[in-house]
Each structure stands twice: as structure tokens, then as C-alpha cells.
Amino acid sequence: MVVKLNRKELIRQTAIQVMAEYGYHNSTTDKIAEEAGIAVGTIYNYFRNKEQILEYIFAVELEKRQKAFVEQQQSSKPVLEKLQALLELHFAEIANNIAVGQILVREQQLPGKSEVTSISDFLQGVPQWIEELLNTAIEQGEICTCDTRIIAAAMFGAVQGVAAKAVFEEDKNIQNQILQSAPKELIHLFTGGISLDR
Template identity: 30%
Template sequence: MASKAQKKAAKTKKRELILDAAIEVLAERGFAHTKIRNIAEAAGVADGTIYLYFKNKDELLIHLFEDVMSRVLAMFQEALGDRTRADEKLKVFLQTQIQMIEKEPSIAKIISVVLRQSSTFVQDYKNPLFSRYLHLIEEILVEGIEQKLFRSDLNPEVLSRAVFGAVDELTLAWLLSSRREDTSLEQSVQVITKLLLSGLAPQAES
């Protein structure tokens, strides 16, 4: 007879299996055209098994987002490491995000495209992990101001959303492009990084 620990491990593994399958199915079919049975088939489980873990497709998508964002935030923290200069942190942050997008386009499509197709996610979900993502950018900007590397007359909270918006637009254009292989996200993010750091630099006194 399986122990409680073994049963818990098996349940966790099956949940991960379902979420991994959901990433690929949702990225390929979109939210509206994905049925629970499509995810169940991809995961190799019965339709009813999905409902043991998630009430409906919207809840599955929210849990999927939370799992993905937890991994993304951990990835950022690891990449930033013990760096102290804010300008270096901002460069690494942007480079890390672009590398993740190129390496895992299905996950990027979930975040940038599919989530917006769920009215429950857009209208009702409080989205605390996205707030943590924005706060991480904001912290880098505040550090840059304190280190006198960035201008002090800019609003870090507003600017953190501008940084996200720039990267999100690049991601959308790349994901939806029919010539993705001809588009270099790395070059694009270098342009944005250079523009950001130039605009953030303290103004020379006249």
C-alpha cells in the first residue's frame, strides 16, 4: 500500500503532467479553442481527472500562470545573483527574459497571448505574481536612482510598466511573426536596453 508521501508525490506529478500538457495545447490552440478533453488527451489522462485538480479551464490557466511566473521570478533572481550596479541588473534582467522567450516560446505565448483571452484572468484575477515581477523592475530602478546611475526625476513605478510594455510588445511581434527565424530578439532587446539606459542616465548640468 502506498504511503501518504507516495500518494502526495504521485498527485503532484500528475498535476505537473497536466500543466505541462496544457502549456503546449493552449499555446497551439489558444484559450477559446482549447477544451478540457484536448488537455486530458495530451496529458494521457481521463477528462474527469483534470477536474480533480482544477474546477474549470480558467482555474487551470490561473494555476498554470502561477507556476510559470514562480519559475520565471526564481530565474530572474538567480540571474541577477550578487550584482550590485543597477544598470548591470537592468541589462541582465532584459537579457534573461529574452533568452527565456527564445528558449520556451510556448510559455512566452501563454503569458503574452493566451492569458489575455481569458476574461476571468483579465477581469477577476488579482495577479500578485505579476505585481512581484513589476516590483522587481521597480527595485532595480530605485537602486539606480540611489546609486546616482539613473535620473531622480522619473517615477520608478510608472517606468517599470514601460519596461514591461516594451518587452511585451517585442515578444508579441516575435511570437506572431510568420518569419520568426529571421527576427533577432537579442538584437532588438539590445536596442531597447541602450535606449533605456540612455534615457535613464542623469542629465549633464549645463
């Protein structure tokens, strides 16, 4: 079954491939249009400018995670299980589209001080969800008290670090292995650290 993509979706998916390969700054609108088999002008019927394409890419990914986050928040699981569920979703999504993972991991550079909000939403918002989760966990006596602001930043960074390790791994087998074991390894690290005496 061939799914006919609407134009905006076609552009998003093409841009992901192109930007993953060349990076945002080395990706031209001409290249994206060419790869998508459309005219440059068409891009501008769906996006105000090049930046907004990246914005949209992040927005879509962010929304997936947000939806999952809200779902998890509504459940009554222990916090760490919620976190694990989110990590599983995250790495599954990346496994499903390595290119999008490369973008999430590399395009830290907010282009200018512009209207690209979903990138900063991602880079700053996601840690805040984690912080929120951690605070709840502390309240509920699930975890020890700690500087949740820092720990949340560390956890987010750790996730990004493992994702980066995976998406830039050239050996596809190793890549898959990392992506599969990442959630458990991370939860393990977060939970009990690496000490012998746990």
C-alpha cells in the first residue's frame, strides 16, 4: 500500500534525510526540494522559511514524546517505570528513523535567536518533564532527595549521549543493539548507579 504523502509531510521527511546527512546549515532548500521531487517554491507554500522546517521536525518529535508523557502521567505506575516507558518510546522512535535521531542529537544550535521554539522546547522542556517526574517521585518517597534540576539535566544529557552513540555508529548491528538495550541500561544507571554494593 503506497501511502500518498501530503506535501508538508513529504517535505518534513525529505528534510530529515537531507539534514541528517549534511546538517541543518549545509542543507539547502534546493537540495531538499530536489530530493523531494518538488520545486523550491513549493516548500514556501508550507513553511515560512527554512528554519521552520527544522522547527516542524522537532515539533513532530516533541509531540510524540509529549503525548506519551501525558499518558504516563495519567497512569499510576511508579515513576521509574514511567521513565522507562518514555525511554523505550524514544529509542524505538530513533530505531525507526535513524536520521531523525541524528537531528535530535546534533542540532543543538538554535538557529539565531529566532522563532524556533520547538527546539528549545525540546532541549529545555524535556528536562523539565524529567524534573517533574523526579519531584513527584521524591514526594512519593520513591527516590532519594536530590537536586532534581541538575539530575534531570544529567539524565536528559545521558539519554542524548547514548542516542548520539547509537545514531552515529556505523555498524548497523551494534547500532540496533545499543538502541535496544539503551532504555534498560539507562534506567539501571539512573536507579542504582554503577556501584558494586547495590
